[in-house]
Amino acid sequence: MIEVKDIEKSFGNAKVLKGITTTFETGKTNLIIGQSGSGKTVLLKSLLGIHQPDHGIIAFDGRILSHMDADERRALRTEIGMVFQGSALFDSMTVEENVAFPLKMFTSKTPAEIKERVDFVIDRVNLVNAHHKKPSELSGGMQKRVAIARAIVNNPRYLFCDEPNSGLDPKTSIVIDNLIHEITVEYNITTVVNTHDMNSVMEIGEKIVFLKEGILAWEGSKKEIFKTDNEAVTDFVYSSNLFKKIRKAQNRDDS
Template identity: 75%
Template sequence: MIEVKDIYKSFDGTQILKGISTVFDKGKTNLIIGQSGSGKTVFLKCLLGLFNPDKGSISLDGKIYPQLSPREQRGLRQDMGMVFQGSALFDSMTVEGNVMFPLEMFTNKSRSEMQDRADFVLKRVNLGDAHKKYPSEISGGMQKRVAIARAIVMNPKYLFCDEPNSGLDPKTAIVIDNLIHEITLEYDITTVINTHDMNSVMEIGEKIIFLKNGIKEWEGTKEDIFKTDNEAVTNFVYSSELFKKVRQMYIEERN
């Protein structure tokens, strides 16, 4: 569980985050949504410990990053998996090499143990035959799956994803969404996803935080979105005709 209490963050006198409080539950897919400039990326970096809030606190199962010793901070970082927006794979490494990289950096496992672990997570993301390929030799969707495999190879307690569907076609995006959701449930991870993809919200949004101008404007589930009267949320979510029709269908079914 990640508990956020009244955090503020500013840069060069400009307030980016303005008193955000929330809880991200273990074993759920928690989504952060909002327009560009709403503070999503800064918020995610605060959760990761890359930025320290100016005020307030973020605790990961009771651990507050700035209060930990360097050794404890290192241990907490090893409990975090990250899927970057552009996958961030090393072009010069094979798929297997990319997935094994965190093990080589942070563990004392033998080569055979690391290969066994890499093999396990690659099979879990349905890439059992891609070990010796390079990122340039596989599709964008496969690269995302490699990034997910690398993020979970250390068996993390927390999984952070920054726009995991960026650049993917709708069909592949659904595959990635479902894979992240399955892994969250299977390993009982606290997963936080920064996204602008409303299909992801409707597909796996067990908890959704909507940010606007650095403020938590709304939170709820994907079902709650259909019922909210919050104008900022509805303007953001139903900016497309498709979602307007979906909401109308939902309302008609309930009446």
């Protein structure tokens, strides 16, 4: 579990995070949603230690991030997997080499042990006959699978995903969403997904944190978000005709 208590962050005179308090639960897909400029990315980077909050506490299973020394922070980083928005694969490396990179950097595993683990996670994300291909030879969905394999190769306790469906078609997005959820449950990971994709909310939103102008305006589950009367949430969620139809259908079912 990751606990966030009264986090504030400013850049110059602009206050971006305004006293956010929430928890990201273990074994669940926790989504951060909100419009552009709501503070989603700053919150995610604060969780990752890229930004230092001006006030408040971030704790990883009771370990307070701001109280950690350099060695403790390095140890924490080995427990974190990251899926970047653009996958961020090394173009000059094969799939196998990309996935093996964290093991070579952060562990003392033998080449045989590395190969065994790499083969396992590549198989786990359903990449077939892709070991020796370069990223440029893969589709966007396959590149995202490689990024997920690399993120979980070191058995992380915490998984962060920044807009994992960016640039993907709706069908592939659902596949990636479900893969992230399956891995979260299977390995009991605390997963935090920064997204603007409402399809992801519908698919895997077990815990949803909605930000508006740096404030935590609402939190709940994917079932609760379609029933809330919070105006900021409804304006965001039902901005498309698709979700207006969904709510009408749900209201009919409840009546």
